[in-house]
Amino acid sequence: MRIASLCQLLLALVLAPLLPGVINKVKAFVAGRTGPPIVQLYHDMFKLLGKGAVYSETTTSVFRFAPLAGLAAVIVALTLLPIGSVRALLAFPGDLVLLAYLLGLMRFLTVIGALDTGSSFEGMGASREVQFSALAEPVLMLTMVALARQADNLSLSGIYPAITGNTWVQAGPALAMISAALLAVSLAENARIPVDDPNTHLELTMIHEVMVLDFSGPDLAFIHYAAALKLWVFGSLLVGLCLPLRTGQALADVGAFLAGMFLFATVIGIIESTMARLRLLRVPQMLVGAGAIAIVALVLVLR
Amino acid sequence: MNTLLVVVGAGLIASGGLLALLASRWPRWATGIASGTTVLGCGLGLVPALRVLLGATGEEVRLRWSVPNGDFLVAMDALSAFFLVAIFSLCALAAIYGVEYLQTYRKHKSLGPPWFFFNMLVASMVLVVIARNAVLFLVAWEIMSLASFFLVTFEHEDEGVGRAGWTYLVATHLGTAFLLALFVLLGEGSGSMDFVGFGLAEHPVPRHASLLFVLAVVGFGTKAGFVPFHVWLPEAHPAAPSHVSAVMSGVMIKTGIYGLLRTLTFLGTPPAWWGWLLIAIGLVSGILGVLFALAQHDLKRLLAYHSVENIGIIALGVGVGLLGLSLQSAPMIVLGFGGGLLHVLNHACFKGLLFLGAGAVLHGAGTREIDHLGGLLRRMPWTGWTFLVGAAAISGLPPLNGFVSELLVYLGGLEGVRSASTSHMPILVSVVAGLALIGGLAMACFAKAFGIVFLGEPRSSKAANSHECGWCMRLPMVILAMACAAIGVLGPLMVRLLVPVIALVTGMPDEGVRATTASPCTILGAVVGASVALLLLTVGLVILRKWLLSGQTVSRTVTWDCGYAQPTPRMQYTASSFAQPLTRFFQAFLRPRISLVRPVDTFPASASLATHTDDVFREKVYSPVFRGVARVVSGLRWFQHGRVQIYVLYIALTLLALLLWKLD
Incomplete structure (x- = not known):
């Protein structure tokens, strides 16, 4: 079982950079372009790892330290995620809180890394990031609480195997609402449209990309990688909920999970192709709305 | 012997203060005597306090005292010992820090009085937590309030300081009035003012139990800083000298929590609504505390509002524990009280550290105005890095201590959500969601506090010319930062230490509590595993990057400025602009005053924007x-x-x- 858990961690580490590739491919397809290859991010990261680095004179060690510790935090977060019925490497009651706080640590590091440059652009991005994440965090926690109550378990590795096709028959509306709220949180936390536009690099509208403007070389590669892993974390939370195929065979489960992740990336790609970015003032409303949906779901679960 | 040692320690501290007052004319002597006796007395008291926490008994000491109904009766149990550990440790460090910090005032102020009141504050706090007679308790309580009042008004020449002092004096006495009523009602039943007789267990019908509880919440809550009784706190804490702010915020307001917990031991089994009330207070204090903190421009005022927030988290823990008591859910009891109590100690560590750091900033740069600072990490590396540890810890980020206690409270709430009946669900769900919101906002606030003060370029000449403090001030900060990290990785051990305290507060048998802590200990063990993995991975990545960059060109240049030719440090994001999206989103609660003079005409002469957020x-x-x-x-x-x-x-x-x- 431990081996299987370790394998799924390796799977995440190896395959996560595919997700942005799939998203971009879907967007290109919808727009009628060829688009970059699915493995583009691997190329980018490989190229960046081989380059030197340029640091701003304003920055301190905080700037150098932040991307590394941020990547470490998201990798540890990955060890808490179960795939299908395969338990996570690290599972205990309340691990969902640790997961949320590890992502919080990663965000804190990114934000202070951005503030270290003294650039007003990066300060702006950091300011928006903390606002949206402060509002997204309770929503994430509410969805997790609803799932915990539904499964009568406080560990992600206990909650997810308990969700089956049968659970959907019994509590379909609640699970659907939880998924919707979780999707909204995923879009906000991963800097996707309609919250943030990952394609714009130098406009006042963006959040994540502007915070990492001054990173270069291996640091930038680590940041891209960490962002892909974070997308993988939220993807697995959603896929485990929406595609509860539990055959009991590890290989089949993992296959279904990977198909689900592909679908997740496709859905994000379609959302990004069909929607415009929201006005910044509307984003908190979207998150509060997601919170309201999560509360309704919770009421349904408690009923 | 144990209690006697503590009394001797407190006596030593108090007499050191008196001597310092007498030696006012020789500032060097006054400082040496007062801080020396404080460190010595704290060391003397810390040993027996730890011994009692580990299982030794603290005997009763009764001295003759000719006060009607009063009796000089002191004793030490696990609850007293736990608070004593926090008080002694932080006060000793603050005394060392104060030696250098107060030097600045030597030119124009006598150092005797501040040291006298500091030592009296420390000694009276010790007396408050070991007193076993209501009259003695109130006397100690009053000395504590007065000593801290005189410390708050140390710089009474400033107009704001005087106002802060009076607000504090009025608030603390209003709170004491409720305590007086509480103790009179408690004593009425037993006919004696000794705590031993207060236990309502002997009186089968706790007649006024709920009234007593409300009196205790208001009376002790005023000292602790529960919203809406917190108004004195953001005024008084920033006004005091920084080492005193650290003591006041780190441990003095915790005596309110101590008093509340002590009162709970008198009141028997609580009805569910007590838990509801405390959780509601905790939520309001936590969320409003951090929101008001976000809107502040003054570093120490920001920290003071964060004390309100953290007291809220402690109240959440205690509230979950109380609800667990009335629902008879052992995990909720242990997790709630355990989380709340551990947060008391944790908050003493990181808030002490942060106030000392703010003091070092004030000392080195001469201003607490966040928007005038910037780039201090290069100039004050010791202060900066320890402040970063404190900031991460107070935001509840793993692997530091704040996460451990917040996780326990989370687990208590989650356990309730999993097992409790639907009727208690609204409050338990709001514990979990509220903690998440508080956590997110606290992270935003400390990203601002650390990022704007210590990172970027200096925004004023004061910040540019700032200097690092000396070793007397550095050492306490380094020790506290190490304590934050140590408690973070020693979580399971800390929970075991808390077993007798929880047993005493809840009236559960020791074995019962110990058995229930097995599960949180395993959980915290797993968290330690994750923390170690985090550290190892980070170290691994540092090595990896070093290897990747070896042989490559690593150059330094200006921050990317979008081609703008003449960027100045004043163009950086400020604390106000950083927090603006959040303060605007929550403006219904914060009600900021904004005075804006817009630039007009083609060649605008002047424009200005000022925001101020009153309580x-x-x-x-x-x-x-x-x-x-x-x-x-x-x-x-x-x-x-x-x-x-x-x-x-x-x-x-x-x-x-x-x-x-x-x-x-």
Whole structure:
């Protein structure tokens, strides 16, 4: 079982950079372009790892330290995620809180890394990031609480195997609402449209990309990688909920999970192709709305 | 022997303070005596406190005392010992810090009085937590309030400081009035003012239990800083010298929590609504505390509002524990009280550290105005890095100590959500969601506090010319930062230490608590595993990057400025602009005052923007009430003529009235 858990961690580490590739491919397809290859991010990261680095004179060690510790935090977060019925490497009651706080640590590091440059652009991005994440965090926690109550378990590795096709028959509306709220949180936390536009690099509208403007070389590669892993974390939370195929065979489960992740990336790609970015003032409303949906779901679960 | 040692330690500290007052003319001596005795007394007391926490007994010490109903009765149990550990550790460090910090004031102020009051504050806090007689407790409580009042008004020349001092004095005495009522009612049942007789377990019907609980919440909550009784806190804490702010915020307000927990041991099994009330107070304090902190521009004021927030988290823990007591859910009891208590210690560590750091900033740069600072990490590396540890810890980020205690409270709430009946669900769900919101906002606030003060370029010449503090100030900060990290990785051990304290507060048997802590200990063990993995991975990545960059060109240049030719440090994001999206989103609660002079015409002459966030409760609740009181009371002014004859007449009339009253 431990081996299987370790394998799924390796799977995440190896395959996560595919997700942005799939998203971009879907967007290109919808727009009628060829688009970059699915493995583009691997190329980018490989190229960046081989380059030197340029640091701003304003920055301190905080700037150098932040991307590394941020990547470490998201990798540890990955060890808490179960795939299908395969338990996570690290599972205990309340691990969902640790997961949320590890992502919080990663965000804190990114934000202070951005503030270290003294650039007003990066300060702006950091300011928006903390606002949206402060509002997204309770929503994430509410969805997790609803799932915990539904499964009568406080560990992600206990909650997810308990969700089956049968659970959907019994509590379909609640699970659907939880998924919707979780999707909204995923879009906000991963800097996707309609919250943030990952394609714009130098406009006042963006959040994540502007915070990492001054990173270069291996640091930038680590940041891209960490962002892909974070997308993988939220993807697995959603896929485990929406595609509860539990055959009991590890290989089949993992296959279904990977198909689900592909679908997740496709859905994000379609959302990004069909929607415009929201006005910044509307984003908190979207998150509060997601919170309201999560509360309704919770009421349904408690009923 | 144990209690006696603590009493001797407190006596040593108090007499050191007196000597310092007598030696006021020789500042060097006053400083040396006062801080030396404090460190010595704290060391002397810390040993028995730890021993009692580990299972030794603290005997009762009764001295002759000729006060009606009063008795100099002190004793030490696990609850006292736990708070003593926090008090002794932080006060000793603050005393060391104060040696250097107060040097700045030597030129124009006598150092005797501040040291005298500091030592009295420390000694009275010790007495508060070991007193076992209500009169002695109230006397110690009053000394504590007065000593801290004089410390708050240390720089009384400043107008704001005077106002802060008076607010504090009025608030703390209003709180004490409720305590007086509480103890009179408690003593009425047993006929004695000793705590031993207060236990309502012997009186089968806790007649006024709920009334007593409310009195305790208001009375002790005023000291602790529960919203809406917190108004004095953001005024008083920033006004005091920084090492005193650290002590006040780190441990003095915790005596309110101590008093509340001590009262709970008298009151028997709580009804569910007590838990609801404390959780509600905790949520309001936590969320409003951090929101007001976000809107502040003054570093110490920001930290003071964070004390309100953290007291809220402690109240959440205690509330979950109380709800667990009434639902008879052992995990909720242990997790709630355990989380709340551990947060008391944790908050003493990181808030002490942060206030000392803010003091070092004030000392080195000469301003607490966040928007005038910047780039201090290069100039003050020790202060900066320890401040970063404190900031991460207070935001509850793993692997530091704040996460451990918050996780316990989370687990208590989650356990309730999993197992409790639907009727308690609203409050338990709001514990979890509220903690998440508080956590997210606290992270935003400390990203701002650390990022704007220590990172980027200096925003003023003061910040540019700032200097690092000396070793007397550095050492306490380094020790506290190490404590934050140590408690973070020693989580399971800390929970085991708390077993007797939880057992004492809840009345559960020791074994029962110990058995229930097995699960949180395993959980915290797993968290430690994750923390170690985190550290190892980070180290691995550092090595990896070093290897990747070896042989490559690593160059330094300016921050990317979008091609703008003349960026200045004033173009950086400021604390106000950083927090602006959040403060605007929550403006219904914060009600900031904004005065904006827009640039007009083609060649605008001047433009300005100023925002100020007052405390809503102060402006909208207390000020009108106190104005009303003042109006009513001034109507009685005709009563006072200043003529002695009339006063003699009053006395005679009063005597006559009393005689007539006693006649029949």
